[in-house]
Every structure is written in C-alpha cells, then in structure tokens.
Amino acid sequence: MLLGDTLILTTEKYPYKTAVVNKNRKITYEQLNKNAASLANGLISEGICRQDRIAVYLENSIESVVSIYGILKSNGVFLIINPQVKHKKLSYILNDCQVKILVTDFTGMQLIINEKIECPSLKLILVSDYEIMHDGIMPVTLERFGDLPFPVKIAGFGEFIRAFSDSEPVSQSIDLDLAALAYTSGSTGNPKGVMLTHINMLTAARSITKYLENKPDDIILNYLPLSFDYGLYQVLMSCLFGGTVILEKAFVYPYQAIEKIVEEKVTGFPIVPAMAALILQMNNLSTYDFNSVRYITNTGQALASVHINKIQDVFQKAKIYSMYGLTECKRVSFLNPSEINNRPLSVGKAIPNTEVWLIDETGNIIEKPDTVGELVIRGSHIMKGYWNKPDETGAVLKPGIYPDEKVLLSGDFFKMDRDGYLYFVSRKDDIIKSGGERISPREIEDVLYQIEGVNEAAVIGVADDILGYAPKAFLVFNEGHTISKQEILKHCREHLEQSRVPKYVEIRDFLPKSSNGKIRKKDLEIETFAA
Numbered sequence: 001m002l003l004g005d006t007l008i009l010t011t012e013k014y015p016y017k018t019a020v021v022n023k024n025r026k027i028t029y030e031q032l033n034k035n036a037a038s039l040a041n042g043l044i045s046e047g048i049c050r051q052d053r054i055a056v057y058l059e060n061s062i063e064s065v066v067s068i069y070g071i072l073k074s075n076g077v078f079l080i081i082n083p084q085v086k087h088k089k090l091s092y093i094l095n096d097c098q099v100k101i102l103v104t105d106f107t108g109m110q111l112i113i114n115e116k117i118e119c120p121s122l123k124l125i126l127v128s129d130y131e132i133m134h135d136g137i138m139p140v141t142l143e144r145f146g147d148l149p150f151p152v153k154i155a156g157f158g159e160f161i162r163a164f165s166d167s168e169p170v171s172q173s174i175d176l177d178l179a180a181l182a183y184t185s186g187s188t189g190n191p192k193g194v195m196l197t198h199i200n201m202l203t204a205a206r207s208i209t210k211y212l213e214n215k216p217d218d219i220i221l222n223y224l225p226l227s228f229d230y231g232l233y234q235v236l237m238s239c240l241f242g243g244t245v246i247l248e249k250a251f252v253y254p255y256q257a258i259e260k261i262v263e264e265k266v267t268g269f270p271i272v273p274a275m276a277a278l279i280l281q282m283n284n285l286s287t288y289d290f291n292s293v294r295y296i297t298n299t300g301q302a303l304a305s306v307h308i309n310k311i312q313d314v315f316q317k318a319k320i321y322s323m324y325g326l327t328e329c330k331r332v333s334f335l336n337p338s339e340i341n342n343r344p345l346s347v348g349k350a351i352p353n354t355e356v357w358l359i360d361e362t363g364n365i366i367e368k369p370d371t372v373g374e375l376v377i378r379g380s381h382i383m384k385g386y387w388n389k390p391d392e393t394g395a396v397l398k399p400g401i402y403p404d405e406k407v408l409l410s411g412d413f414f415k416m417d418r419d420g421y422l423y424f425v426s427r428k429d430d431i432i433k434s435g436g437e438r439i440s441p442r443e444i445e446d447v448l449y450q451i452e453g454v455n456e457a458a459v460i461g462v463a464d465d466i467l468g469y470a471p472k473a474f475l476v477f478n479e480g481h482t483i484s485k486q487e488i489l490k491h492c493r494e495h496l497e498q499s500r501v502p503k504y505v506e507i508r509d510f511l512p513k514s515s516n517g518k519i520r521k522k523d524l525e526i527e528t529f530a531a
Contacts, residue, residue, distance in 0.1 A: 002171065003179045003198045004072030006205075006240045007033050014216065014242045020235070021264075022062045022247045029242070032066060034166035039070030041164040043101060046124050050075040050172050053097045053181065056226075057081045057090070057104040060247040063128045063157055064226050065235055067103045072179060075172045076100075079181040079193070082227035083108070084515045087115035092190055093183055094119040097387055101126065103157065122152050129158040175199040181387055182229055182327050193387030194327050203381040204330035205237045207352045211334055212268070212295060212321065216242035219292075220268040221260055223251040223275065228516045229327050230299055234270055243268075251517070254278045258288055265292040269318070272300045272517035273307065277455045280310045281478055290315045295337075299323040300518050302424060302442070304449035304457075305344040312340075322347055324424060328396065329382040329408055332356060332375070333422050345446060346421045354379035358416055359409075369418040372425050375410040382408040413440075430521070432461035434469050439500055441521075444471055447495045451488065453481025456511050458519045462504060462528050470503035474524060476511055 007029070010019075015030035027035070043054065054076045056067045064080070071078040081093055090111070094102070098121035104112075105128040111117070112125075175198040183191040220238055222245055224231030238245045246264055251257060257279070261269065271279075276298070279285075296311060296318045303311075303322060311320060319337035324347035326332065333356065335348030350356045358366040358373030366373040378400060385393035400407040413425040425431075425440045432439040441459035448457040456476040461469035475488070485505045492501045512523040 001198075001202060002072065002173055002175060003201050003205075003236070004036075004069055004171075006202075006236075007036065007069050008168070010239055010242045017216070017242065018244050019239065020062055020065050020245050020247055022060065025062055027062050027065075029239075032069065035066045035161055036069035036073055037168050038161045038164045038166045039066060040073035040169045041167070042160050043070065043074040043076065044169060045164065046101065048074050048076050048100060051178055052076045052100045053079060054101045055079050055081055055094060055099045055103070057083060057085075057102060057108045058128060059083045059105070059249050060222070060226055060231070061128065062247075063103065063105075065245075065247070066161075068226075068235070069239075073169055073171075075169075075177075077178045077181060079183065080225075080227040080232060081183070082225055082515055084225075085227075087111055087117055089191065091115075091117045091119070093193075094122065096190075097181055097193055100124070104128070109154075124153045124155065126155055126157045126160055129156055173198065175202070178384065182232075184327055192389055192392060195384040195387055197384055200381050200383060201236065201330070203353060203379065205233060205240050207354065207381070208233065208331055208334075209237050209241050210352050212237075212297070214238075214241045214243060214268075218243040218267045218294070219246065219264055220244070220270070221246045221248070221257070221264070221266040222270060223248045223257065224270060224272070224517075225250075225515060229330055230270060230272075230325075230516070233330065234268075251275050251278070254282055258282065258285070261290060261293060262288055267292055267294040268297070269293055269295075269315075270297045272298065273303055274456070274513055274517035274519070276303060276307045276311060280307060280314070281455065285314045291317050293318040295319045295321060297321045297323060299325055299331075300516060302345065302347065304446070304454075306449050306454075308340060308344050324348075324422070326377075326408075326410055326412075327383075329377055329379065331381070332377055332410070335421070339421075343421055346417075346423050348422060349420055350377075354381070356422070358414060366416075370415050372413050372415055374428070375412050375414045375422070377408040377410060378405075382406070432459075432469050432471055434461065434464070434471065434499065439471060441471070444473065444492070444496065444500055444502060447492055448473055448475060448488070450495070451475075451483065451491055453477045453483065456519065458511055458521055458524060459502065460521050460524050460528070462525075464503065471500065472504040472506065472528065473502040474506050474508055474511055476508055 011029040011033040016028050018026050019029045019032045020027050054071045058064045101124045103126045179198045180196045181193040183193050220234050222234040226232045293315050320340050322335040324333045331351050333348045335346050355378040360373050396409045397406040411428050415423045444459045445457045455478045458474045459471050462472045464470035512520040
C-alpha cells in the first residue's frame with residue numbers, strides 16, 4: 001500500500017465528508033481526490049517521473065493538501081518548505097534535491113523575484129490562486145509578478161488543475177520508494193533532507209492513530225505548519241481514518257483558537273508547550289464548553305507539570321498524550337494518559353510496532369534502570385537516510401541487533417525506569433559540563449516551572465572562568481506575577497543539588513522560538529556569547 005492510497009480508500013467510504021477546512025473554504029474527500037488526480041495528471045504531462053522532487057512553499061491551506069496528494073499520485077516525492085524560510089535556505093533546499101516543480105503563492109513568488117533565487121532544475125512554478133490574509137482570502141493574478149531571474153514556466157494553480165482530467169493516474173511506485181523529503185531545521189549548518197518512504201510514513205501514521213484511537217468523527221484543529229512533521233501528520237492521519245482537519249495559519253490569537261474549538265466541536269488538539277503557555281494565560285477559560293475535546297497531544301518539548309495540571313482543569317474530558325519523536329522516524333514513544341499524573345515527566349513507552357533501548361558511550365545496551373544513555377530506535381518507520389549525505393547518514397543509522405538491519409541513534413539522552421518508561425534528559429549537545437559534572441538543563445527547568453507564575457523557562461550553559469560552563473536560567477512570567485532573582489535562586493537551592501543551581505538568572509518578556517513553537521536555545525547561546 002502507498003501513502004496516497006489512503007485518500008482513495010477514504011474517498012470510497014466517505015466521498016461527501018469534509019476532509020479539510022481552511023478559513024471559509026471547505027473541501028470534501030471526493031473533491032480532494034479529484035483535484036489531486038487532476039494535479040497529478042498535469043504534473044505527469046510536464047514530464048514528472050517517478051521519484052522526481054516537487055516542493056510546496058505555502059502557508060497551511062487547501063492547496064497544500066491537494067499538492068501533497070497530487071504529488072504522491074504523480075509518483076513524485078513531496079517536500080513541504082516552511083513558508084517562513086528565507087531566501088538563502090530556500091535556495092539551498094531547492095538546489096540540494098533538484099526540485100522540478102514548485103507550488104507557492106504571491107509571497108513566495110515575490111521572494112524568488114526580489115532575491116533572484118535560481119534553481120536550474122526548476123521547470124514550472126504553480127502559483128496559488130488565493131493569498132491567505134489574516135482577515136480573509138484575496139485572489140491573486142499572475143499579472144502581478146515581474147520577471148523571474150531564470151527561465152521557467154508559471155501557471156495559476158487552479159487553472160492548471162482545471163486543464164487536466166481527474167481520472168486516476170497509473171501508479172508506478174512501490175512502498176519502498178520515497179514519498180517525502182523533510183528538511184531539518186539546520187540550526188548548526190545547512191538543513192538535511194530526511195528521506196522517508198511510503199512504508200515509513202504509513203507505519204508511523206497507523207501506529208499513532210492506533211494509540212490515539214482515532215475515528216471518522218474526529219475533528220482536528222491544527223495550527224502547526226505542515227512543514228513540521230507534527231503538523232503534516234495531522235493531515236496524513238486524518239486521511240487514513242476519514243476525519244476532518246481544520247487548518248489554521250499560525251497560533252497568534254489564542255482566543256480565536258478557543259472559539260474555534262467550541263464552535264467546531266473539535267475533538268483533537270495537537271499543541272506544543274508554547275501554545276499551552278499562551279492558552280493558560282487567558283482569562284475566563286472556565287466559561288467555555290470544552291467537552292468535545294477528546295484528546296490533546298504534545299511533542300517537541302515536554303509540558304511542564306504545572307501546565308499539565310492546568311490543562312486538566314480546563315479540558316476536563318480530554319486525555320493528554322505526552323509524546324516524543326524525531327523527524328527521522330516521526331514518533332518514538334507516548335505516555336498512556338492514565339499515567340500522566342503518576343509520571344508527568346515521562347514520555348512513555350515505544351509506540352506500537354516499535355522497539356527502543358538505551359546504549360552507553362561504548363555502544364553497549366544499558367540494563368540498569370535509571371541510567372542515562374542514548375536512545376536507539378528500531379522499526380519500519382525509521383528514515384532511509386539523509387539526502388546526498390552518506391557520512392551523516394552513517395553516523396545515525398547503525399547495524400542493529402539482527403543481521404542486515406539498521407537502527408536509528410536518536411542523539412538524545414534518556415533514562416528508563418524499572419517499568420520501562422522513558423524520561424528525556426537532554427540532547428547530546430545540550431548537556432552542560434560544569435565543574436566536572438554533566439548537568440541536564442531539563443532537570444533545572446522542571447524545578448523552575450514549579451515557581452508560581454513561571455510561564456516559560458530555558459536553561460543553557462554559559463562560559464565560566466571557574467567551572468568551565470555554568471547553568472544560566474531564562475524565565476518568562478505570566479502577567480501580574482513577579483519574583484526576585486534571589487527568591488528564584490532560593491527555590492532552586494531547596495530543590496536542586498548545589499552544582500545544579502543556576503549561577504545566572506535573566507527574566508525576559510519573551511523567549512526566542514522557532515516557527516514550530518520550540519524555544520530556540522541556540523539563539524540564547526548566541527546572544528549570551530555576543531554580549
């Protein structure tokens with residue numbers, strides 16, 4: 001079975017059911033399948049061959065979803081590029097995997113023109129018919145564009161689709177073929193293209209929908225960008241079980257999100273900690289009816305215990321799933337909601353059809369509970385490798401415990417308790433080596449979140465003449481709360497070993513974040529170093 005086959009099967013079951021909602025537009029499964037087929041036939045007519053790369057550089061939209069399934073039907077490989085990516089990284093990605101066709105919008109076209117981005121492999125640019133604005137949708141005409149810096153055809157997305165038959169194109173792919181490339185953030189250099197096959201992505205989607213117990217009547221509210229695999233899989237999974245996805249552009253106005261949950265009777269709400277922090281700052285949450293929300297999921301970074309408790313108070317009927325994953329395999333573990341109060345800091349056990357274990361610095365499997373080691377993942381959802389990067393691939397895909405197989409080294413340190421539950425400690429490069437000790441920022445952050453009024457906390461290592469590196473804490477407080485640095489340090493001394501008490505504390509109005517809502521510690525490190 002191929003990843004795109006899920007759309008065909010679901011269309012047969014629920015042809016007139018709403019598949020995607022975006023702004024004031026909706027599309028049924030039948031319409032989505034037909035539009036995707038027309039797009040695929042158009043792509044094939046433009047010379048797209050099996051495994052050719054086609055990029056989507058759009059905000060969350062119906063066009064994005066049509067593009068994903070149209071590319072799959074054309075036997076091509078899709079990659080979703082974050083619409084916030086600027087010209088340098090966009091140029092690198094397009095050229096790195098020799099993109100043949102680009103789907104974008106007015107903003108994307110203007111960037112290409114103004115920054116004179118060139119990509120010799122690019123043959124066609126499809127421009128979305130609509131520009132998604134904060135206050136509505138505005139039509140776009142091709143006459144608004146100037147000259148491109150290189151020869152390439154341009155066509156309107158909708159006009160292009162309407163010119164081709166919606167008959168199902170012939171499939172040439174098998175499940176070992178690539179379905180997608182997912183470019184990592186590249187915080188330490190150029191981004192890496194994670195190669196994901198049909199079987200990789202189907203395995204992950206099936207496993208996640210199994211433990212979430214998804215059903216066709218589920219309505220998922222998704223503010224996460226489709227360039228973030230957490231956001232992308234909301235669409236892929238919904239299409240697998242026949243649900244409805246409400247696609248939003250960005251989580252900017254929390255009250256709009258709350259009203260959307262109530263109005264649309266949302267059942268599934270995927271979040272990241274930054275979203276939780278914003279929602280929980282809102283007033284009068286108890287006046288809203290959130291009884292439709294069946295589950296809330298979190299990944300990327302762990303939720304603070306205090307946030308978990310507040311979410312339970314607000315969304316009283318929702319199960320909370322704490323999860324951990326990597327772009328290189330999508331999902332690794334989840335915590336059964338029944339354990340969320342017993343083990344609030346755990347990310348649970350391996351997802352269905354997956355095995356995990358910890359290894360020490362010499363590569364030996366760790367048997368002793370509560371011992372820190374690197375997490376290793378075994379399953380059919382782990383990536384094929386990094387695009388055109390054999391050395392980087394070889395560094396993380398290693399021989400497994402059985403002949404002729406590869407396992408994935410996560411690059412993350414964990415502990416596993418005697419019951420088999422996993423606890424994130426840090427990234428390999430996140431550990432603070434201070435005075436001969438190895439200190440986990442997460443341990444300190446958990447204690448900081450216990451302080452009343454703390455909304456966000458981040459700890460990094462900064463250069464220190466005596467210790468080599470010392471912990472520095474950055475805090476953001478909720479409006480109306482204040483506490484002195486002396487009181488913060490007093491709290492830390494009461495709950496941490498002296499070596500783990502932050503040597504420096506800085507209170508801020510906000511912390512830098514990625515487009516996926518993760519706190520960007522690298523930015524804090526750069527700022528501190530520059531100062």
